[in-house]
Amino acid sequence: GAVVSQHPSRVICKSGTSVKIECRSLDFQATTMFWYRQFPKQSLMLMATSNEGSKATYEQGVEKDKFLINHASLTLSTLTVTSAHPEDSSFYICSARAQGVPMNTEAFFGQGTRLTVV
Amino acid sequence: GEDVEQSLFLSVREGDSSVINCTYTDSSSTYLYWYKQEPGAGLQLLTYIFSNMDMKQDQRLTVLLNKKDKHLSLRIADTQTGDSAIYFCARGGGGNKLTFGTGTQLKVEL
Numbered sequence: 001g002a003v004v005s006q007h008p009s010r011v012i013c014k015s016g017t018s019v020k021i022e023c024r025s026l027d028f029q030a031t032t033m034f035w036y037r038q039f040p041k042q043s044l045m046l047m048a049t050s051n052e053g054s055k056a057t058y059e060q061g062v063e064k065d066k067f068l069i070n071h072a073s074l075t076l077s078t079l080t081v082t083s084a085h086p087e088d089s090s091f092y093i094c095s096a097r098a099q100g101v102p103m104n105t106e107a108f109f110g111q112g113t114r115l116t117v118v
Numbered sequence: 119g120e121d122v123e124q125s126l127f128l129s130v131r132e133g134d135s136s137v138i139n140c141t142y143t144d145s146s147s148t149y150l151y152w153y154k155q156e157p158g159a160g161l162q163l164l165t166y167i168f169s170n171m172d173m174k175q176d177q178r179l180t181v182l183l184n185k186k187d188k189h190l191s192l193r194i195a196d197t198q199t200g201d202s203a204i205y206f207c208a209r210g211g212g213g214n215k216l217t218f219g220t221g222t223q224l225k226v227e228l
Binding site for chain 2: 042
């Protein structure tokens with residue numbers, strides 16, 4: 001099946017620094033990618049929808065200046081956590097849906113990135 | 119309350135059937151999904167059901183949908199230790215968005 005690769009799988013950074021997380025669709029073109037955040041023992045919270053070639057659509061309560069999303073190509077979306085704080089520590093997961101497919105097809109998920117801000 | 123709710127934890131013995139339940143409030147979704155998440159990993163789609171169906175069976179998995187009660191369940195027959203994971207139900211929404219349930223941790227004991 002289709003593969004979505006997320007990198008890095010784990011990252012530790014200092015407070016105040018920025019961290020970039022990449023999400024790549026390896027064998028299909030994804031016009032839309034989704035970024036989720038998952039707190040321990042909780043559900044996935046949709047942060048934003050990333051559309052290739054246009055600005056991301058952020059969910060209510062998600063700071064767009066703090067979580068910068070870039071979807072420069074049909075196979076790559078990046079999430080940059082700027083000026084990271086310990087409360088940004090979380091598990092971030094991306095998903096991608098192939099171009100032009102209906103909702104009954106699979107949204108493929110990356111393996112997630114565990115971010116720890118110290 | 120939450121849009122999509124699940125019980126937090128389920129423990130079963132190996133070989134028994136597991137039934138994971140999910141309730142939702144928004145009935146406009148066309149598709150409902152079940153995902154599996156193993157520790158430290160992303161989500162794997164297990165199965166989905168179209169909203170005009172009552173039941174769907176796929177090998178050891180059986181999905182039941184009661185639209186009137188807005189209740190979705192996933193039955194895993196002959197549960198194995200490899201089935202231990204967190205299971206999320208999700209409903210599809212506008213813009214290809216998925217709204218996830220709170221997740222049910224399934225523990226399979228020998």
